[in-house]
Amino acid sequence: xxxxxxxxxxSKAFGxxxxxxxxxxxxxxxxxxxxxxxxxxGKTTTLRMIAGFEFxxxxxxxxxxxxxxxxxxxxxxxxTVFQSYALFPHMNVAENVGFGLRMKDVGKxxxxxxxxxxxxxxxxxxxxxxxxxxxxGGQQQRVALARALVNEPEVLLLDEPLGALDLKLxxxxxxxxxxxxxxxxxxxxxxxxxxxxALTMSDRIGVMSGGxxxxxxxxxxxxxxxxxxxVADFIGEINLLPASVVDHHSVRLLGxxxxxxxxxxxxxxxxxxxxxxxxxxxxxxxxxxxxxxxxVEGSVIRRIYYGDVFYYEVDTPAGVVEVKEENRPGVExxxxxxxxxxxxxxxxxxxxxx
Amino acid sequence: xxxxxxxxxxRPELETAARKAEARRGxxxxxPAWAYLMVFFLVPLVIVFVYSFATRSSTGxxxxxxxxxxxxxxxxxxxxxxIFRRSFVLALITTVICLAVSYPFAYYIATRGPRVxxxxxxxxxxxxxxxxxxxxxxxxxxLGSDGPLSQLAQAMxxxxxxxxxxxxxxxxxxxxxxxxxxxxxxxxxxxxxxxSLVEAARDLYASGWQAFRRVTWxxxxxxxxxxxxxxxxxxxxxxxxxxxxxxxxDVLIGDYIVSQFLAARNQPFGAALSFGIMVVMLAGTVIYFxxxxxxx
Numbered sequence: 001x002x003x004x005x006x007x008x009x010x011s012k013a014f015g016x017x018x019x020x021x022x023x024x025x026x027x028x029x030x031x032x033x034x035x036x037x038x039x040x041x042g043k044t045t046t047l048r049m050i051a052g053f054e055f056x057x058x059x060x061x062x063x064x065x066x067x068x069x070x071x072x073x074x075x076x077x078x079x080t081v082f083q084s085y086a087l088f089p090h091m092n093v094a095e096n097v098g099f100g101l102r103m104k105d106v107g108k109x110x111x112x113x114x115x116x117x118x119x120x121x122x123x124x125x126x127x128x129x130x131x132x133x134x135x136x137g138g139q140q141q142r143v144a145l146a147r148a149l150v151n152e153p154e155v156l157l158l159d160e161p162l163g164a165l166d167l168k169l170x171x172x173x174x175x176x177x178x179x180x181x182x183x184x185x186x187x188x189x190x191x192x193x194x195x196x197x198a199l200t201m202s203d204r205i206g207v208m209s210g211g212x213x214x215x216x217x218x219x220x221x222x223x224x225x226x227x228x229x230x231v232a233d234f235i236g237e238i239n240l241l242p243a244s245v246v247d248h249h250s251v252r253l254l255g256x257x258x259x260x261x262x263x264x265x266x267x268x269x270x271x272x273x274x275x276x277x278x279x280x281x282x283x284x285x286x287x288x289x290x291x292x293x294x295x296v297e298g299s300v301i302r303r304i305y306y307g308d309v310f311y312y313e314v315d316t317p318a319g320v321v322e323v324k325e326e327n328r329p330g331v332e333x334x335x336x337x338x339x340x341x342x343x344x345x346x347x348x349x350x351x352x353x354x
Numbered sequence: 355x356x357x358x359x360x361x362x363x364x365r366p367e368l369e370t371a372a373r374k375a376e377a378r379r380g381x382x383x384x385x386p387a388w389a390y391l392m393v394f395f396l397v398p399l400v401i402v403f404v405y406s407f408a409t410r411s412s413t414g415x416x417x418x419x420x421x422x423x424x425x426x427x428x429x430x431x432x433x434x435x436x437i438f439r440r441s442f443v444l445a446l447i448t449t450v451i452c453l454a455v456s457y458p459f460a461y462y463i464a465t466r467g468p469r470v471x472x473x474x475x476x477x478x479x480x481x482x483x484x485x486x487x488x489x490x491x492x493x494x495x496x497l498g499s500d501g502p503l504s505q506l507a508q509a510m511x512x513x514x515x516x517x518x519x520x521x522x523x524x525x526x527x528x529x530x531x532x533x534x535x536x537x538x539x540x541x542x543x544x545x546x547x548x549x550s551l552v553e554a555a556r557d558l559y560a561s562g563w564q565a566f567r568r569v570t571w572x573x574x575x576x577x578x579x580x581x582x583x584x585x586x587x588x589x590x591x592x593x594x595x596x597x598x599x600x601x602x603x604d605v606l607i608g609d610y611i612v613s614q615f616l617a618a619r620n621q622p623f624g625a626a627l628s629f630g631i632m633v634v635m636l637a638g639t640v641i642y643f644x645x646x647x648x649x650x
Contacts, residue, residue, distance in 0.1 A: 052556075053553055053557075074560055080553075084550055087554075088568075089573070099555070099558045103558055103560045147558070148558075151558070
């Protein structure tokens, strides 16, 4: 696999503010790569450095092996879909989409054909003459996408492109984007603070916080094997319980309970034990619990109905844990103050440094 | 009857009443401005309009009878046309220079941080704190043949500069006087600009200049149009600046109208001149707005 974008020790400072610190990242050709993190984590700055709107304070940034240096945006083989779409209000849809081709002096006939194909691709051929202000949010978003893709960039940069859409449309566009990316085969670099978006669309995700890249991996790796407390907490829901390492295969929770977990840390070290709510199972006091499960006793504080699932808050000596149980026929319901046993598999137990 | 149905049936009358109340409120709010404009703008305008059809007696009095179009006919006199053409060209050059100077400056202000921006805007408005007449007299000193400019030229071994009482001096004075009227609308237009549009243009292979020409400039057109009108119209009818800085030979329209009312004591002709210039400006403004609306 060829590397589409390679960043080595890239840092960016705005005065005293270090927006990005020593970023090392290689994004492969044809990959759907998401930069995920809370606002102010440096993900947008990273994207803007690839686009050429900002220049790294130090480090090297290459696109297909070519050092970008201080190359302005118009000389880079990338295009951007902006968060606000940034459609030109004084041009109609076709003129917006054709802008890049016009700047590149693509012949008129060819340009017209490519604009038409791009509008077909986003199903907006019938709105070619419309002004951008006459379009709905979702349509504007698709025009922005067509305007970037029509140029056949080596890398497409997307800055929270679905942020302004309502939930239903956002979910539909997530699928549409992913299908589109697979069809055109262009490398997508997608910036978002929405972990669900990142998980559902990406081949790989880079989680950022405080200007640093904390973890890079497939959605499964990021979700199942977070390497830090921040990543565990930021992606999805998770129970974080204080613990101390006993040996390589077990940790001690509050209340003295020892549970099995792969630690890889020195004995006696204070760590955090993390486990996802959907990996926890509730058992009645008299129920048979399969052998080999980690278990902790507690009592139900409350049960919350979510339609497809129930959330239980359970008070245990190790702390309050949340348990997610599917709403299936025949599932046993527990009530407030019921004594229960919380059980979970060792493989679902994650230990991260504090 | 459900509550919804009650609201439904009561709606037409309520809406009409609400609209009437709103209209009444609007009328009272606008009343002072209305009254002021009626008394101090419309009435004098009507008087001028009536006078423009009146006759001048041999002693220079205006006789309000024998209504005729003689004064309007005189507007097409080559001499008058010449004065008008000269004023028009001067106003046009003033507008172009103001635009050329103001645009980069307004762009600079609009792209600064809030603090620098406010300081610069105050600097633009500082001249308004002193009287325009006084400031024009200051230019008379500056441009005079023994003024600082001329002295500097002489100190460097050159000739004394003879700018005062020329159209160049008038032009300098007009540009100076009307510059803020160009800067402020341009600033307002550029300040509202969505700069991500410029970034989008750069992203789509436009060079800095192309991004300006294709995006920034067309989107700032409303400011350009407003500023140009605010400069061109008063520059066309300017009186004070040409009277102080201009020469005796190259009469401009403002000066000419004043002379008709005072020295020549030909009020009907002065009134006709005023109306002629108004019609031309009105037509010009409409055409300019239309062309701007189409291109912007």
